[in-house]
Amino acid sequence: MPSVSDASSGPEYPCAVTVDDFERNIASVQARIAAAAERSGRDASEIRLLPVSKTVGEDRVRLAVQAGCRELSENNVQEAKRKHGNLADLDIRWSVIGHLQTNKARDVAAFAAEFQALDSLRVAEVLDRRLHAAGRSLDVYVQVNTSAEESKYGLEPAAVPAFVAALPQFTALRVRGFMTLALFTADTPRVRGCFRLLRTVRDRARDTDPDLIGPGELSMGMSGDYEVAIEEGADCVRLGQAIFGARTTANDLYWPTPTKQ
Numbered sequence: 001m002p003s004v005s006d007a008s009s010g011p012e013y014p015c016a017v018t019v020d021d022f023e024r025n026i027a028s029v030q031a032r033i034a035a036a037a038e039r040s041g042r043d044a045s046e047i048r049l050l051p052v053s054k055t056v057g058e059d060r061v062r063l064a065v066q067a068g069c070r071e072l073s074e075n076n077v078q079e080a081k082r083k084h085g086n087l088a089d090l091d092i093r094w095s096v097i098g099h100l101q102t103n104k105a106r107d108v109a110a111f112a113a114e115f116q117a118l119d120s121l122r123v124a125e126v127l128d129r130r131l132h133a134a135g136r137s138l139d140v141y142v143q144v145n146t147s148a149e150e151s152k153y154g155l156e157p158a159a160v161p162a163f164v165a166a167l168p169q170f171t172a173l174r175v176r177g178f179m180t181l182a183l184f185t186a187d188t189p190r191v192r193g194c195f196r197l198l199r200t201v202r203d204r205a206r207d208t209d210p211d212l213i214g215p216g217e218l219s220m221g222m223s224g225d226y227e228v229a230i231e232e233g234a235d236c237v238r239l240g241q242a243i244f245g246a247r248t249t250a251n252d253l254y255w256p257t258p259t260k261q
């Protein structure tokens with residue numbers, strides 16, 4: 001099965017090294033977002049583009065900010081914390097989009113505006129405690145595993161109702177909706193199936209108790225599959241390579257290797 005980088009690195013992800021390059025990459029992504037929105041009868045202005053700056057050096061991140069990026073996201077807490085500190089002179093809203101261990105929750109509570117990979121009540125509890133101590137709050141997305149065999153992270157869809165029902169006790173967390181990573185495959189119908197499943201999970205949660213999921217947004221879609229995600233209802237797409245350029249780092253660094261059974 002091709003990995004994301006096998007399937008998608010290359011000339012279609014030109015590396016941005018000047019402000020102009022970033023403006024060009026962002027404009028081309030926005031045009032494709034607009035086209036996907038139009039195809040599915042949606043308003044492109046309601047779709048949030050969240051740039052993913054993981055592995056990108058701070059000098060290039062500064063150029064992206066000059067080109068108009070006001071929000072950035074990172075998969076790794078340490079890397080996010082370092083960039084937050086070194087780029088503190090810029091006005092950036094930071095989102096952490098990767099799996100979190102409880103011992104890193106303090107860091108996230110200190111600088112992040114948003115956390116998109118909530119899948120454990122223990123992490124929710126530690127975040128909430130740290131946030132109260134710091135007098136802060138945090139937007140959160142509940143991560144759902146929609147590709148069962150490919151990823152260890154995220155809740156099973158069946159576990160979502162009980163999980164969201166337990167979140168209101170954590171008053172510093174503001175639930176925004178759900179996040180997922182689709183299967184890493186060029187097989188579009190299977191990718192689409194993952195996005196549809198997240199939408200179904202959201203719709204069911206909304207039918208049960210809309211107050212538990214806030215606006216019930218769907219964060220889904222990356223550089224290789226965001227147009228499909230938009231067609232299936234994505235409210236937030238998380239794009240790294242399409243904005244910054246092809247990433248050479250192995251994806252295994254960010255996602256657990258699929259377990260072969």
Ligand SMILES: *Cc1c(COP(=O)(O)O)cnc(C)c1O
Nearest residue numbers: 052075097222223238239240241
């Ligand atoms: C890296 C990453 C992305 C972006 O992937 P690209 O292929 O660079 O667009 C999106 N979501 C998560 C959770 C990631 O770790």
